[in-house]
Amino acid sequence: MPLSSVVGAQSIVRPGVCTSSTRPASPYDGQVIYxxxxxxxxxxxxxxxxxxxxxxxxxxxxxxxxxxxxxxxTSTAGITTFGYYTADRWYMNYTAxxxxxxxxxxxxxxxxxxxxSLKVLCTTADASPAAGDFVGVEQRFExxxxxxxxxxxxxxxxxxxxxWVKSNxxxxxxxxxxxxxxxxxxxxxxxxxxxxTWEKKTVIFPADTTGAFDxxxxxxxxxxxxxxxxxxxxxxxxxxxxxxxxxANRYVGQTNLASATxxxxxxxxxxxxxxxxxxxxxxxxxGTTLAKCQxxxxxxxxxxxxxxxxxxxxxxxxxxxxxxxxPVPMRTVASAVQFSNLQVGLRGVEGFTATSGxxxxxxxxxxxxxxxxxxxxxxxxxxPYHLINDTNAAGYLAxxxxx
Amino acid sequence: xxxxxxTEISGTTIRNILRRLPDGGVQSFPDVETNDGPERQAYxxxxxxxxxxxxxxxxx
Numbered sequence: 001m002p003l004s005s006v007v008g009a010q011s012i013v014r015p016g017v018c019t020s021s022t023r024p025a026s027p028y029d030g031q032v033i034y035x036x037x038x039x040x041x042x043x044x045x046x047x048x049x050x051x052x053x054x055x056x057x058x059x060x061x062x063x064x065x066x067x068x069x070x071x072x073x074t075s076t077a078g079i080t081t082f083g084y085y086t087a088d089r090w091y092m093n094y095t096a097x098x099x100x101x102x103x104x105x106x107x108x109x110x111x112x113x114x115x116x117s118l119k120v121l122c123t124t125a126d127a128s129p130a131a132g133d134f135v136g137v138e139q140r141f142e143x144x145x146x147x148x149x150x151x152x153x154x155x156x157x158x159x160x161x162x163x164w165v166k167s168n169x170x171x172x173x174x175x176x177x178x179x180x181x182x183x184x185x186x187x188x189x190x191x192x193x194x195x196x197t198w199e200k201k202t203v204i205f206p207a208d209t210t211g212a213f214d215x216x217x218x219x220x221x222x223x224x225x226x227x228x229x230x231x232x233x234x235x236x237x238x239x240x241x242x243x244x245x246x247x248a249n250r251y252v253g254q255t256n257l258a259s260a261t262x263x264x265x266x267x268x269x270x271x272x273x274x275x276x277x278x279x280x281x282x283x284x285x286x287g288t289t290l291a292k293c294q295x296x297x298x299x300x301x302x303x304x305x306x307x308x309x310x311x312x313x314x315x316x317x318x319x320x321x322x323x324x325x326x327p328v329p330m331r332t333v334a335s336a337v338q339f340s341n342l343q344v345g346l347r348g349v350e351g352f353t354a355t356s357g358x359x360x361x362x363x364x365x366x367x368x369x370x371x372x373x374x375x376x377x378x379x380x381x382x383x384p385y386h387l388i389n390d391t392n393a394a395g396y397l398a399x400x401x402x403x
Numbered sequence: 404x405x406x407x408x409x410t411e412i413s414g415t416t417i418r419n420i421l422r423r424l425p426d427g428g429v430q431s432f433p434d435v436e437t438n439d440g441p442e443r444q445a446y447x448x449x450x451x452x453x454x455x456x457x458x459x460x461x462x463x
Contacts, residue, residue: 082445338424401440
C-alpha cells in the first residue's frame with residue numbers, strides 16, 4: 001500500500017511515524033502514529049490503536065550509578081580490606097588479593113552524559129591468587145526495593161543490567177547477582193574487547209521463579225562486578241541459570257585484574273531494571289541521588305573552622321552527649337560513626353578537643369543519631385555545648401547504616 | 404588495626420570498637436550482637452584472623 005494512501009493529510013515526521021489529530025482510515029499492522037489531539041503515541045495492532053506507554057521513571061534500582069556522589073572522599077589508597085571507600089553505595093569486596101587504590105575520576109564515555117566514573121587501580125599485584133582470594137566491586141540492596149522483579153513468583157521478571165566499563169586488561173569478566181535471602185545466585189560473563197576504551201555492556205540475567213526477596217530493609221541482594229578470584233570460585237562451570245549458590249561456579253573464566261600493578265578497571269552508568277530490555281540510563285538530579293545515598297551514609301563536613309554540627313550537653317567533666325538529626329530517615333539506626341577534627345565547646349568562649357567519640361546505642365532512631373564526644377577534662381556537668389569543627393576546616397561527622 | 408574503648412551508659416557498659424581512617428579520622432561502633440553493619444563485619448573478620456583489639460589511646 002503506498003504511504004500516501006495510508007497517511008492521507010497527516011504530516012510525516014520520520015519514515016513510519018506520522019502525526020495526526022485524526023486516525024488514519026486504513027492503518028496497517030505496526031503503524032505508529034503520534035496523536036496530536038491527545039498527546040500520545042500509538043501503534044495499530046491489526047484491530048485497534050494501542051497507546052505506547054512512556055518509559056517509566058524509577059526503573060533503575062541502582063543508587064549512584066553515575067558515580068556522582070562520593071561523600072567519603074574521591075580517593076583512597078592502600079586498600080587491603082573490604083568496605084566503602086569513595087563512591088557512595090559502592091562496596092569493595094576483598095579477601096587477600098593485592099592492594100588497591102579506589103578513586104572517582106572525571107573520565108567517562110564521550111557523549112554519554114556521564115561525567116564521573118569509579119576507578120579501581122592495582123598497586124600491589126597478586127599474580128597467583130590463593131584459592132580463597134577475591135576482589136570485586138558491588139552494590140547491596142534492601143529487599144523492599146526489589147519487589148518489582150517478582151522474584152519467586154510465576155511472573156518473575158528478568159534482571160537487565162547495563163553499564164559502561166573500561167580497563168587496560170582485556171578479556172572475560174564475570175558479573176553476578178546473588179540472592180542473599182535464599183542463597184541463590186546467577187552469573188554472566190562480559191568481554192572487555194579493547195584496552196583503555198569505554199565500552200557499553202548489557203547483561204540480561206534470567207528470571208527466577210524460586211525464592212522471593214524479603215520485603216524489608218535487610219540485605220537481600222547485590223550486583224557484583226568481579227575483578228579477580230581464586231580457584232575456590234573458579235574451578236567449576238559458570239552458573240548462568242539461577243540455582244543454589246555453588247562457590248566453584250561463581251566466577252569461572254574471570255580475568256585476574258591483580259596480575260600486575262597499574263592494572264585498572266573503571267565503571268559508570270550502572271543501571272539494573274526489571275524486564276528483558278535495558279533502557280537508556282535514568283539520569284537524576286544530584287540532590288535526589290544524594291538523599292538516596294544518605295539513607296545509608298551521611299557526612300557533614302565543616303566549611304570553615306568552628307563549623308557547627310550539633311547541640312548537646314556535658315554529662316560529666318569529660319563526656320558530652322549530642323543528639324544529631326539525620327538529613328533523611330536512615331535505613332536503620334546508625335551502626336557506626338566517623339569523625340575528625342571535632343571540638344566540644346561554647347563557640348568563642350571555650351573549646352575542648354574531642355579525643356574520642358562513640359555512637360550511643362540507646363535513645364536513638366532512624367531520624368536521630370546519638371554521639372558522645374570525649375575530651376581530656378574541663379566540661380561543666382549539664383552545661384550545654386556545641387559540637388563544632390576545631391580550627392581545622394576539614395573536620396567532619398558521619399553516620400553509617402550501610403548494608 | 405582495631406582498638407576498644409568501654410563506655411558506661413545508664414549503668415551499662417558498652418564496648419566500642421575504633422579504628423583510624425586513612426584520612427586521619429576515627430571510626431567507632433558499638434560491639435553488640437545487634438550491630439550487623441559492614442564496619443563490625445570487617446572487625447569480626449579481622450578477629451577471625453587471630454587479631455585482638457588493644458585499648459584505645461586517644462593520643463595514639
